[in-house]
Amino acid sequence: MSDLKTRVYDDVKTAMKAGEKERLAMLRMLTAELKQREVVESTELTDAVVQSAVEKMIKQRRDSEAQFRNGNRPELADKEAREIQMLMAYLPQQLTEAEVVALVKQAVGETGAASGKDMGKVMGWLKPKVQGRTDMGKLSGLIKAQLPA
Structure with missing residues (x-):
């Protein structure tokens, strides 16, 4: 069993004992997702799959x-934001904005990307270095900003 998966299951037990209902509900959704992936892939999960x-x-x-x-539903939006923060604990240390920008510039330079058509090359270079450590949607926007159309 992967270390991360073990940690998730241990955290379920801890949340249950502590009576943390919101955290427990989120962790149960995560364990359901992990079990689903185990069934689909019919193999033991690795930390990379759990991170995914x-x-x-x-x-x-x-x-x-x-x-x-x-939709002007701040109470529900706040609940989603709290769940995001709880889930972030299972990802590696996040990169700062400056670190991501520096990596994007390095990727553009090393891949020789000259236009938006080369975005795939840049993303391919970056993905293994930033996977799980930054929001890929924001990363895409930063790459587009670096490359001329």
Whole structure:
């Protein structure tokens, strides 16, 4: 069993004992996602797969949070934001904005990207270095800003 998966299951037990209902509900959704992936892939999960599941759940919550804020439902948006913060604990240390910008500039330089058509090359260079450590949507926007259309 992966270390990250073990940590998630241990945190479920801790949340249950502490009576943390909101955290427990979020962790149960995460464990359901992990079990689903185990069944689909019919193999033991690695830390990378667990991180991928966490990233997917964070992305879903960011989308929901934005929709709730647009729909004037701040209480639901705040709940989504709290869940995002809880899920972030299962990802590696996040890169700062300055670190991401520096990596994007380095990637553009090393891949020789000259226009928006080369975005795939830049993303391919960056992805293994930043996976799980930054929001890929924001990363895409930073790359587009660096490359002329």
